Amino acid sequence: xxxxxxxxxxxxxxAELFETQCSSAIADILPIEAxxxxxxxxxxxxxxxxxxxxxxxxxxxxxxxxxxxxPGRSLAIFxxxxxxxxxxxxxxxxxxxxxxxxxxxxxxxxxxxGTKKIIIRLAE
Numbered sequence: 001x002x003x004x005x006x007x008x009x010x011x012x013x014x015a016e017l018f019e020t021q022c023s024s025a026i027a028d029i030l031p032i033e034a035x036x037x038x039x040x041x042x043x044x045x046x047x048x049x050x051x052x053x054x055x056x057x058x059x060x061x062x063x064x065x066x067x068x069x070x071p072g073r074s075l076a077i078f079x080x081x082x083x084x085x086x087x088x089x090x091x092x093x094x095x096x097x098x099x100x101x102x103x104x105x106x107x108x109x110x111x112x113x114g115t116k117k118i119i120i121r122l123a124e
Contacts, residue, residue, distance in 0.1 A: 002027050003123035006077065006102065008036065008043070009112030014123065015066060017100040022051045022068050026075070026099055031121035038113060041080025042090055045118060046073055056098040062089060064106035067096025075120070077102070079109035 001016040002023070017023040026049060034045035041063075053070055061067060067076045071094060078090035079102075085091045 004030065004100070005121050005123050006118065007121070008109065008118040009115035011108055011112050013106065013108070014103040015100055016103060017066075018056070018098065020054060020056055020097070020099065022054055022056070022097045023099040025049055025051060026068065027122065031119060032075070033117065033119045035116055036118045039093070040082035040085065040090070041110060042076055042078050042082050042092070043109065043112075043118060044069065044072065044074045044076040047075050049073060051097065053095055054097050057095040058098060059092055059095055061092060061096065061098070064102040065090075065098060066100035066102065067092060068099050069094070069096045075099075077106070077109065079106040 004015050006013045036043040036045045065078045082090045
């Protein structure tokens with residue numbers, strides 16, 4: 001697994017990318033700098049990658065999961081409930097490829113809401 005750093009709103013979180021084709025394609029285009037959109041406790045942002053749903057595709061995600069959402073060509077970072085949630089777990093708008101997971105406590109991302117820049121880079 002490739003280690004990455006997510007930087008947003010003065011917060012740096014350690015995360016890892018899984019060993020899938022989609023995850024590898026994301027690693028190949030790092031670093032990524034984007035303006036994150038918010039959907040409940042989810043950040044998502046467009047990345048320069050077009051990929052289809054793969055064997056990891058699911059709507060069953062947990063806090064700390066990182067997904068690639070093909071319809072929006074977007075990376076999604078889940079840190080709490082979304083508008084479709086029935087409980088504490090996030091629920092994406094539709095299936096995402098699970099591409100990684102935050103190692104640190106993803107819930108601290110609630111403090112970064114309203115931030116206008118996110119950077120994803122490979123860890124050194």
